[in-house]
Amino acid sequence: MWQKLYDELKDQNFIIIAVAMDSEADAARPWIEVAAPDYPALIDRDHRVAELYNMVNVPQAVWIDETGTIVRPAENAGAYEGFRAMDLETWTMPDDELATTINAQATYIAAVGDWVRLGAESGHLFDADQARARTATASNESAQAHCHFHLGQYLLRHGRETEAHEHLAEASRLHPTSWSIWRQAAEKNETGLAASAEFWDRVKALGDDHYYPPVELAGMPK
Amino acid sequence: MTVILSQLGEFEVPVGPAEGLWVEPAEATAMSGWELRPEGLCRGDVCVPVPPGKAETLTADGKINLAAFWDHMGMPIAHSADGDVWALGEGAENRTAELRSLEAPDFTQPDLAGVQHSLSDHRGKKILLATWASW
Numbered sequence: 439m440w441q442k443l444y445d446e447l448k449d450q451n452f453i454i455i456a457v458a459m460d461s462e463a464d465a466a467r468p469w470i471e472v473a474a475p476d477y478p479a480l481i482d483r484d485h486r487v488a489e490l491y492n493m494v495n496v497p498q499a500v501w502i503d504e505t506g507t508i509v510r511p512a513e514n515a516g517a518y519e520g521f522r523a524m525d526l527e528t529w530t531m532p533d534d535e536l537a538t539t540i541n542a543q544a545t546y547i548a549a550v551g552d553w554v555r556l557g558a559e560s561g562h563l564f565d566a567d568q569a570r571a572r573t574a575t576a577s578n579e580s581a582q583a584h585c586h587f588h589l590g591q592y593l594l595r596h597g598r599e600t601e602a603h604e605h606l607a608e609a610s611r612l613h614p615t616s617w618s619i620w621r622q623a624a625e626k627n628e629t630g631l632a633a634s635a636e637f638w639d640r641v642k643a644l645g646d647d648h649y650y651p652p653v654e655l656a657g658m659p660k
Numbered sequence: 661m662t663v664i665l666s667q668l669g670e671f672e673v674p675v676g677p678a679e680g681l682w683v684e685p686a687e688a689t690a691m692s693g694w695e696l697r698p699e700g701l702c703r704g705d706v707c708v709p710v711p712p713g714k715a716e717t718l719t720a721d722g723k724i725n726l727a728a729f730w731d732h733m734g735m736p737i738a739h740s741a742d743g744d745v746w747a748l749g750e751g752a753e754n755r756t757a758e759l760r761s762l763e764a765p766d767f768t769q770p771d772l773a774g775v776q777h778s779l780s781d782h783r784g785k786k787i788l789l790a791t792w793a794s795w
C-alpha cells in the first residue's frame with residue numbers, strides 16, 4: 439500500500455516505518471514479501487507500538503516531523519468502513535461503497551505526500567494544542583489490558599495456550615474498544631483473517647459507531 | 661527461574677515462584693528502571709516513598725518486592741497462575757503525559773530478518789509510522 443508513495447517521496451528526507459501488529463512473524467511474512475518494501479517493515483508481536491501510541495485498530499498511523507514531534511497523532515490511516523456493507527453470501531461490496539473506500543485511501547495518501555513536500559506549510563498539520571486534543575489517552579483499564587496482553591503473548595509462545603487465552607480474554611474485556619487485541623486472539627479463517635461470525639456480530643453491535651473513525655482531512659468520507 | 665516482562669525487555673531472575681516478586685535492588689533497576697534510594701523507589705526525579713506501615717511488604721533482607729511496589733504505585737501488573745511469569749506495565753497517567761508532550765515515544769522492533777530498528781534511528785527525517793496486520 440505504501441511502496442508507491444515511498445518511491446515518490448524517498449529522496450525528500452522521508453521514511454515510512456511499517457509495523458505489523460502480528461504475534462507471529464510468519465503470519466505477516468507473505469504480505470511483506472509481496473510488498474517488498476524498501477522501508478523498514480517491523481513485526482510487533484506484543485503490540486508494544488499500539489500500547490505506546492494508544493492505537494486500537496489497524497491501519498492507524500502517526501505523522502512525526504524531523505524533530506521527533508508528533509504532528510498528527512495516531513489516527514485511522516485512511517481506511518473507510520465500506521466492508522460493513524458487504525454481502526456476506528457473495529462477499530461483494532456495493533459499487534459506491536467500494537469507490538468511497540478507494541477514494542478515502544487515495545485522499546489520505548495524497549495528504550501524506552502534501553505534508554512531506556510542504557512540511558509546516560502543509561494544510562494538514564495540527565498545531566501543538568490541536569494535536570494534544572486529538573491524542574487518545576490511556577486509561578487504567580487499557581494499561582492493565584496491555585499488561586495481560588503482553589503476558590498472554592509470552593505464554594502463547596511458550597505453549598501455555600489455555601492460560602494464555604485467559605489473559606488475552608481479560609485484555610479484551612478491559613479494553614473492549616481495541617479491535618487489535620480482540621482480533622489478534624480471535625479465531626482466524628483459512629486465509630488468516632479474524633472474520634468469523636463473532637467478528638461480524640461485533641461489527642454489527644457497533645451500530646452507529648465507527649469501525650474506522652473518519653479521518654479529519656478535507657475530502658474524507660464521514 | 662522467574663521471567664519478568666517489562667517495558668525494558670524480557671528478564672530472568674534466579675528466584676523460585678513465591679508470594680510477591682522479591683529481587684535484588686540492582687536487578688530491580690535493570691529490569692524496571694526504578695531504583696531503591698533512601699527516599700524510596702525512584703525513577704528520574706520521581707520518588708515513591710516506602711510508607712512505614714508497608715515497609716515489610718515492600719523491602720526485606722536487602723531485597724525489594726517489585727510486585728508490591730507496582731501495586732503500591734498503582735501501575736499495571738499481571739502474573740501467570742504459577743507466579744513464574746510477571747508482566748510489569750507502564751501506568752496510564754505516565755503514558756498519557758508522555759504522548760501529550762508530543763515527543764514521539766521511541767521503540768525498537770525487529771524486521772523479518774531479526775534486525776532491530778528503532779524509531780530514533782530516523783530522527784531528522786519525516787516519519788510516517790504506519791501499523792497494519794495480517795489478520
